[in-house]
Amino acid sequence: MLARLFRADAPSVHSHVAWEDLPDEALPTPPLLDGLGDTHLQVTTQVPLAQAYFNQGLRLLHLGWGLEARRAFAEAARQDPTLAMAWWGLALARGVGQRFTADRAEAIRKALTLAEGTTDMEQRLVVAASLLADKGPANGRHAFVREMECLIDRFPQEPEPRLLLAGFLLDGYESDGRPGQGQPYAQLLLRDLLRTHPHHAGVHVAWVQAWLPSARPETALESAELLPSLVPAGSPALLAAGRLLLRVGKAVEANRILESAVAADDAYLARESLPLDVAPSADTALRLLSEGCVEVGQYRGAQVWARKLRQRVEASGGQPQAVLFAATTLVAAHLRFGFSRAAAEVPMELGDAATVAEAGLRDAVRLYAKGVCALETGRLGDVERACGSLDALVLTLAEAPRSEGRALCARDVARTVEVAAQELRGTLDARRGDSGRAEAALTRALRLERRLRPVGPALFCRPPRETLARIRMRSGREEKALELALERAGERPGCGHCMLLVAEAHVACECMSEAAHDFAVVLDLWRDADPHLPGLQRARGFAARGHRGRTALRRVPDVASVDTAPVPRGGEAPWTVHGA
Known part of the structure; x- marks a missing residue:
């Protein structure tokens, strides 16, 4: 379009x-x-x-x-x-x-x-x-x-x-949810086209794109489900459909369509013996497949897709920007499941050709992951130094010149790094017992996250909204925590991590019947999850012990030891990560 x-x-x-x-x-x-x-x-x-x-x-x-x-x-x-x-x-x-x-x-x-x-x-x-x-x-x-x-x-x-x-x-939506200039007009045109030309593939692609960034992506669900039959060889359309299905919580259907997008790209490349970097959708589809596994609690599956993405990037020549795209996919999966040491050791060799933006993003990911490691082991001084280094990196990147074309823009990287820096600082302040400063830092991270440009690098840190909700639960602001958790779950209805947060917020508010329903949803979303996930154990523990208040959760450890699948590290032997 x-x-x-x-x-x-x-x-x-x-x-x-x-x-x-x-x-x-x-x-x-x-x-x-x-x-x-x-x-x-x-x-x-x-x-x-x-x-x-x-x-x-x-x-x-x-x-x-x-x-x-x-x-x-x-x-x-x-x-x-x-x-x-x-x-x-x-x-x-x-x-x-x-x-x-x-x-x-x-x-x-x-x-x-x-x-x-x-x-x-x-x-x-x-x-x-x-x-x-x-x-x-x-x-x-x-x-x-x-x-x-x-x-x-x-x-x-x-x-x-x-x-x-x-x-x-089509101009998307602003950070406060208001439609961009021309967006409603475009949606009216497309709605009429759906009525008059219901089998026009381009109309359905545009309809999916129109609602994908909105608060009501389910409006385009029918189009997303129809696209694989209308354009089976059009991987960009399949990618858009898979992305929307992930947003509305249909992970199984999304994974099937995203896998077909990868297959369509591979067939396109094989037909003409084309280089891998010509494929329009396969790399992004692999990243989304990894993210989809994360949402349904499949840590090993997320690593498998991230590993395939890394192999594909390396086979295409290993451009620094592509290496970072693959590496941050794996980093995000490790951090989502609480394995910060694994995240800190993800290889990100860029070579001498890396731009300021690429080197800055690599350094930021390493600093953040090491800061989270230090936080988990109580080395608060090291966390403070990581926060300071991230802040200095933001200033350096913000002063760099803009990039052109497809290259990463240093200023977009600066915005993403600033969100990570504020999220880490807020968590550090909460650990020190200063809930006021923690609230301020995380609120700033949340505002910055909403203003990120879609063209910039994907956020690699833990979701600031979830971090803020957990800190509010610990500081006696349960109702405010529940508001954030419900807002987050509304955006990602198929994400077990988000529903788990809602369930725990309901427990904190002593809403036991609502919590029981939420934990049942978590168990349904994570029915095929890795069996030793700490969150899955908490949900099972609550369901097994009934409505016994907060003690139903306390009997389940916050973080259990989990053996991970082998992580690719340049041919080194597999290694095991254990939760803190």
Whole structure:
């Protein structure tokens, strides 16, 4: 969709991918693909292959697969050099970032030159795209929207103008939950398209993207479940569907779709013997599979997927940014289950080519994990030094220049590191008995987390909201803790860790019947969890002993010894981690 092509809305795994710097005419010829939907827009050409490749490019554009859409449009232009809409597609698919501004402008200039003699719809689409190419998505926004509205008014039965406008207007949600500018308008357009074109794959992809960042992702559940049958070869669409299913708590269905996204990418690469970094979705799908295992209590499963991701990254050449993407996936899994020593020893060798942002993120992850280790063993001085080092790192990263293209931005890394630093400091203050300072630090971490840009690196620390809720429970503010826990569980209804927090908050508030229900939900969510999880033992202990107040939990140890699956450490022998 246009919003994704003009504005990156997710962290990139690789800082650079094949073909990105190739001119359009040098792109390799793609095969005509099945399994991408049946979108068709008649364009002015006498060459059937040019029409076929244009349709393929349009389908890929709707799926958010910009790189492959560009190949298809380039081949359409090769088949018919006079096809104006092929150059229109190349202008839209060229990629985000200022460094491609000249390429987009040249493509749209050719489209404008060739548009004379084409249909009214084609000419208006080219003119609308020229407004974005000339002024950029921000400055050209109003003019583009007005031109597309005129096009929709003139061709009310044609889905493509409405879908393209909706895709451009999708702007997500602000930190306080309010929709971004144009978001409700886009949702109205898409709702109407679902009614008039219920089998249009691009409409369902856009509908999923429209509701994924909202507080009501279940609105797009039907579309997410339908996409695997509509676009079985479109891994970006499968990735979006899997992500939404994870958000609404359907982990089993999400894992099946995410695995199919990896398989679709592997088939795509094998078909043309392409490099691994060209695959649009496999790396992110593997990370989501690891996160999904975390939510349902499968520590070993989370490590397996994270290990596969690491192997894939290394096989693709081991770009520092990709290495960090894989390493932080494993770090997050270790920390979620309380194994900070394992997190501190995850290998993150970046080499001499690492940028300031990449080196800063690596150092921050190591500092944070070591700080949590020190906290668990009572070395509060070491924790204080880790907090100080993280604060200094934030200042260094915040002063670094902005990056371009897919590369990690140092300022985005600074924001993520600041959240981790405040979460660690809040936990340290709570350990020292200063609940006021702990509350202030964690509240700041929570505010910072809500302002993180989606394009930045994923948060690697423990969730600040959960940390704050646990500290409030210990400091006698049970009702406030319960509010936070319910808010968190509402966002991740399929996460056993979140429901466990809600259950423990209800116990702290002496709401035993509610706690019994919550623990039953935890046991259901964790029905296939690793058997020795401390949280699972607490839930079973409560269920076995009935409503006996807080003592029902005290009889179950807070952290039990757990043997982990072997962690890859450069060929070293497997090792075992035990809880504190």
